[in-house]
Amino acid sequence: MATVTPEEIRELATLARLSLDDGEVEQFRAQLTDILGYIGTLREVDVSGVPEFLSERQEDSSLREDAPGPQFSSETALSSAPNTRGRLVVVPKFKED
Amino acid sequence: MSSILDWTALELSAAVRAGDVTAADATDAYLRRIQAVEPKINAYLRVAEDEARAVAESVDKRRQAGETLGPLAGVPLALKDIFITEGIETTCGSKILEGWTPPYDGTHASRLRGADSVMLGKVSMDEFAMGSSNENSPHPPVRNPWNTDFVPGGSSGGSVAAVAARTALCTLGTDTGGSIRQPASLCNVVGLKPTYGRVSRHGMIAFASSLDQAGPVTRTVRDAALVLGVIAGQDEMDATTLDAPVEDYLAACDEGVAGLRIGVHRNAMELEGLDEDVRVAFTRSLEQLEELGATLVDVELPHFAHAVATYYILCTAEASSNLARYDGVRYGARVEEPSLLKMYKATREAGFGAEVKRRIMLGTFVLRASSYEEYYGRAMKVRTLIKRDYEAAFSQCDLIASPTSPVPGFRIGERIADPLSMYLSDVFTIGANLAGLPGISIPGGFSSAATPLPIGLQLVGPRLAESRLFSAAAAYEAHTTWHSRVAEI
C-alpha cells in the first residue's frame, strides 16, 4: 500500500499552491495514506483493453461560429480584482521564467 | 385551511397566472416564513429580499397588463450558492469567493427568471459542493428540519433544507456524486439529477466537470418535472449539453409504473453499513412498486464495489484543476504577501477549508505524471466498465431501484473527522454520475427512531430517460403519503 511521506505532502502542497502547517501536513499525510489505500483497490480490476471514459461526441463538435459576442469594459473586468493600477491587475513582483 | 405555503409550484404558478393570488403575496409569505424558521435551519446564505419583491411586482404587473406568464409564474425559489447570479454575491460556500459579485448571469438563473419565478436568495452548501453533510462550510451548519441535531446531507444541504422547511417552494441543487439525491433522501423531498448534458453547466461553479449536473429539489415529483422542463435543453454556452428534445415531463407523470421492469441490485443490499430501517423501507417500497404493476428483476452491477474509489480519483483530479483559478489575482479574497508564490499559497490556504484542500491534494497527487496511469488513467477505464455495467443492466430492466443513502442520517459532527466514512455515504448515488445517468430520490419512508428521520427511494434510468423516472416516481408518490409529511420546526 502506498505510504505518503511528509516531503511528498509538502511537494504536493507547493504544486497545488497550498501552504500547510506541520499539523496539517501530518493530518493530510495520514488521511491521504488511508484514502490512497482505499482507491488503490482499483488495481484489482482487469482493465486490459478497456478504453478511457471520455467526453461524448456532440453534433458538429459543438463548434461555435467565429462571431464576436459580449465583452467586458475594463471597469467590469477589473471590478473584482483585489489589487489594480490603472487598467492593469497588480501582483507581487516576480521574475518571468 | 390551506396556506399559500402548502401549494405546490404547479398549483401556485397556475394560481398566479389565473390571478387568484399575486406573486407579491406568495413572495411575502415565503419571506415571512424565512424570517420565522431560518434561525433554526441556517439554509440561506443570502436572502435577496428587495430583488425578490421587485421581481414579484414586475411579474404581477405583467399579468395585469395581459401578458402570458411563464411556467414558474410567481414561484418563490432559491438557488444553491454554486449558481452564478449577476449582481448577487456568489461564493460557492467558500471564503475564497467571499464578496464576489458576478458580472454575468448563469443559464440557470436566467432561464428560471425567464419562466417568471421569483428568486428569494442563495442557499448554503458544502464548500465547492464537496461533502455529504453540509458541514464543510465556513458558515453555521445547515440543520435537518426533521431533527435539527442531524445534518441535512450534502452538498446541496441548504437546497433540501429550504424546501423541507418550506422557506422556498423549490430550489436548484447540483449533484456530482449524489449531492442532490442524498440530502433529498435525508430531508424527505424530491431531488433529481438529470442525465449528464441534459442541463447546462454554464453558470454553475465547477467541482468535477465530467460528473456535475444541476437539478431541481421540490416537494413533489410533478414540481420536479415542471422545473426540469424550464432548465433542461441544449445551451450554446455549454459544449457538453445534449442536442435532444426536452420532453413533456409533466405529461410523463401521468404514465404510471405498470409494466415497467424495476431492476434490483441484490448484492448492494448486502452492503456493510446499510441501516436496517433503510433496508426495511426499501423492501416495502419495492412491494409498493409491484402493487402498482411493476415487475422486479434482479440485475448485476459487477463493478459496483469499485465505484467509490473510481469516483474519488476522478472528482478530486478534476477539482484540483477546476479550483486552480482561485489564486487571488482577478477576483475573490487575497492575502497580500511580498512574493508571488507566497501570495498564492497564503491566499489559497486562507480561502479553502480542510475538505477542499484535502481533495485538491489528492487530485494533484493522482494527476502527477508519475501516478497518472496508476490512478487517473485506471479510474477512467473502470468508469467505462461501470458505464457498461449499467448498459447491460438496462437491457434487462427499465429502471434500477435502490436506497438513496445507506443511512437515514447522521448527527452534526459525527463523521467530520473521518473523510473516508463520509465518502462511503455516496455508495448508492455515484454510479449514476459515473455513468452519466438520470437518478431521482423520492420520499420512501421513515426511520424507527423516536424522532423519525426520512428515508429516500432512488430510481436510476437509462440515458435521457427522465420521463420514465417521472412516470414511476409520480406513480409511487401517488400511492404513498411520505411526501405529504411536513417537518415541524
Next chain:
Amino acid sequence: MPIQDWKPVIGLEIHCQLKTKTKMFTSCGYKAGEDPNTQTDAYTLGLPGTLPRPNQTAIEYGLRLGLALESELHEESRFARKHYFYPDLPKGYQITQSDHPYATGGTVRFPDPTDHGEALTVRLVRIHFEEDAGKNLHLVGDDVSLVDYNRAGAPLLEIVSEPDLRSAAEASAYMRELRTVIRYLDISDANMEEGTMRCDANVSIRRDDDAPYGTRCEIKNLNSFKFLEQAINAEIRRQVDLIEGGGEVIQSTMSYDPGRDQTKVMRTKEEAADYRYFPEPDMPPLEISEAWIDSVRATLPELPHARRERYGALGLSIYDAGVLTAEGALADFFDAVLAAKAPAKKACNWVTVELLGRLNGDQRGIEDSPVSPEHVAELIALIDGGTISGRSAKEVFDKVYAESTSPQAIVERDGYAQVSDAGALDAAIDEVLAAHPKQLAQYAGGKVALKGFFVGQVMKKTRGQANPQMVQELLAAKLPQVSES
C-alpha cells in the same frame, strides 16, 4: 575538436496566432495593441462557471495549415488541460491538445540557405490547437508586476518539428518558409516582431552525423529571426564549451540574452513543472469529417514550394524563384505579368530588380504598387517589338511608376518610340557621314573602331530614338569595305 566540426541538431516549436475575429474558446474579440484589459469577457478572465466553446474558423485555419504541410488530419482529436500557476494564466491551466492532436506528421520544404541548391525538407511531429496566455508586465524600478488579459485565450497553432535542422541558418530558413506558407494561407499575420509568430528552439550537438542525438536544451521565446539564429549559435557554443571542458549537457530550459549574446539556464529537467495533463472534460472530441477536409482543400492556394518548382521549370534561377515566392502577393503579381504574355525571365527581371527596387526604396508593399502587372508586360512587349530601346525603357518605367500610367501612353506622349523607318535613318546616316569626312577617311584607312562613333552620332542626331540595331545594319552598308589587317 573545433566548434565547426560539431554537428548541431535543432528542432523548433513554433506558435502562430490565428487571425480569427474571436478567441479560441470564447466569442470575445481580440486585436493586438489595444488598451490593457479592454478585450475580456467572463471566460477570458477565468470567472467561475464559464466553459470553453471552440471556434470553428480557428479549426478551419488549422485544417488549412495541416493540408498545406501534408500532415495527417485526425478524424477525432481531443483537448487537454495543462496546469501551472502564473498570473497571466486565468484558469490555472491552459487548454491545449496533448495525446490526441488534430494533425500529426507533415513536411516543410524550403531552399537550402547556404547555396540556394537542393531544397531541404523538415518533417513535422505534430500541429495542435491551444489558447494563448495574457501578458505579464515588469516595469523597471517597479515593485510589483502587472497583468493584462487581452491576449488570454487568443487562438494559437503550435507546430512542432522533428530535430531535422542542422544549423542556425537552416532553422531560420525553415521558419521563414513556414511564415511564408502561413501567410499564403491567410490564417495568421505570422509576424515575429508583433508576437503573432513565436519560437522555442531545441538544440543538441553530436560529434558526427551518425551519432545518436545529444542531450537537448530548449531555448524559450525567440522573437526575431536574428535572435533565433544568434541564440542557437550561442547555445551550440555553450554546449561545445561544456563538453570540451569535460562537462556534460543537462537537459534544461534556456533563455537567450541578446546583450551578452549568451544562453543561460532557467531551470533543469529536475525542476521542470509537472503539468498534470488530463483530458478536457468541458468539450466533446473535435471531429473533422472527410467532407470538411475536402471543402477546405478546395480553397487552398498554390503553395510556395509548388510555385518555386513551376518558376524553375520556366527557366528562373532558384534564387529568383525564392524571391518571387517569398510573399504570396508578389508571386500573384508575377503570375499576372506572365498571364499578360510576358516571357518569364524578362518579367522576373523587371519585377524583382526594377519594380521591387523602387518599392523597397519607398517602403511600399507589392499590394501598393503603382505599376500593374499589365504595365510590366506591356513594357516588355514594347522593348521586344523594337518600339523603345532598352535605355529609354527604364525612363519609361520610372514614369509608369510615378504616374501609374500605361507605358504605351507614356511612349506616345513623350516620344520614346524608336525611329525604325529605314528612309529616315538613311538620311540621318548620310548627313552624319557628310559632316565627318575626317573620321570617314580614318575609317577607310582601317580604323574600324570608329563605327561606334558614327552610331553614336546617328543616335544623337535622332535624339536617341533610332533603333540601334537598324542603325548598325544601315551604317554597315554605307561605310566603305575595310579589310582588317
